[in-house]
Amino acid sequence: MNDIPLLDVRDLRKFYTTRRGWPVPKTVQVRALDGVSFSVGRGEALGIVGESGCGKSTVARAALRLMPADGGSVMFDGIDVLGAGKAELRRLRRRMQIVFQDPASALDSRQRIGDALGEPLRVHGLAHGAAVRPMVERLLDEVGLPKSAADRYPHEFSGGQRQRIGIARALALGPDLIFADEPVSALDVSVQAQILKLLQSLRAAHNLAFVFISHDLGVVRYFCQRLVVMYLGRVVESGPVPQIFETPLHPYTRLLKESSPEPDPARTMVMGFQDGEPPSPVNPPTGCHFHPRCKLADARCRQEAPLLREVAPGREVACHMVG
């Protein structure tokens, strides 16, 4: 982890404006990303966990420039992604790809799978004419689909098979990094395990790095080496997966872990009804965003947002009460 990271995200910011209220709507700013920093090494799988609305999907979209960021920097292999020109951005896109949660909405329902996979090859000038088909077949083979899949349409496949197609398309250009945004959340457990195994073997075979976005701690524990925990647009904790799972430091990370059900009656989840709701990102609490739900919170937490700081080698936490 001491060498230069493949992806380095510093202080990334993204604000949305929405108009809310009735009868007189007011323009409100939502800080979807409020200074998010993390890095990913070559071949490393970094997990980002957090609840809906915490900004975890926005991280992927802003870092890939699928939407403009409002501040901060994203460096990919020493190249400034946010400042890249058109030609450079196109070169970058060959190396950074994304897999979405719902492959059905990411695929064109009237385009044959062979064309969906061949298109990026042609666009980026990797293959032309008759050379496309063998490359498509090799991609299909790599994700465990038969060659004949190339001639079929998305609706002819099950959810798990469609996700394999989504993965094949992300692999088509030989990327170094894949953002995977809840790639197994819509799948049944048995199929989820198939896809996780596939991603794991691809990671090993191509030394692929992953930013793996998920709300499921079990999945992250299986797939990732390092973890970033987000709450309402901010990183609250980051560090190596085994350490975070064994001794979560931030009170929110602890709540997440305690609330996650395990298939073992001896380890039932902690169920309390007074833990409060996650606040709306439109109107976040002052100070530490988590303080209204936190048992440890005091006056300082209500006023002053804690900074992310290193508390042990490789472990960072943003909490006034820790360390």
Add this chain to the structure above:
Amino acid sequence: MTMEQGNPALIVDGLTTSIRVDGHWYETVRDISFSVGPKETLALVGESGCGKSLTALSIMDLLPPKVARITRGRIVVDGVDMTAADLATRQAMRGDRIGMIFQDPMTSLNPVLPIGFQIGESLIQHRGLSRKAARAQALRLLDLVRVPAAAERLDAYPHQFSGGMRQRVMIALALACEPRVLIADEPTTALDVTIQAQVLALLADLQEREGLAVLLITHNLGVVASVADRVMVMYGGDVVESGPVGAFFDIPSHPYSVALLAAMPRIEGGGDLQPIPGQVPSLPEMPTGCRFQARCPLRMPRCAELPPFTPVGGNPAHLVRCWARSEA
């Protein structure tokens, strides 16, 4: 936490439900029997298409007509045989003696009516309450499900609530007439884990206080381990294993139950994932006999016949339907 206490509030006996696909009728729930007593939670577990939701819809008499129908079996709710009753009786039972909550509250709540009105509606319908009395009762119900500042939110619309709060509103709605049976179909699947824990805690608390019999439909074995008393695992429309939660997780016995547990990533880490090879056969391709046979590591010629239920380890409450297990 025990076996059935007193009279079961819900009895399902030999339920078979068929659905029509391309003019053919297929048995998508086959010969299912169980009962749930007051204060008891029975979890129905399985993956998409295993028939768990269809079972719930059959009990609620909410099957879409013409494409789905109960072909055999009996459903008894609070002593009333629903399958023999006329439409008026079934309607009187539904929402009164038996309530249901769904995965997505937004599809069940009317977006253009205030929630206080929607909760009160069933009380006006089933109990003949006046509007004023229904409103007062709706307020008590919102308090019961711990919606903060309930009095102010009685006139709020569903979109003004968060996902977890909407689910509470739907629970209040389902409990309005103090039913004996609550069917919860993936009630927390769309919620974040911390909110899921809150909603499950709330359900457990209400169940204890109201003496509800709960049929919990879920795909999440973690949720089962945390809240259920008994569990039934379904595959392809069949119950393949059933038993008390402790016994089931101690000795999961059907090859499908074992495979399902081995495919789940654990927070505690350790152990590799074992995906289940292949996929659930489509309805026309369902094999005769055990429907899991094509994906089963223990398959034998006899699997072409449907195996009977046999006790696991001499425990008459823990039953498995597998030739490979029954001979052991």
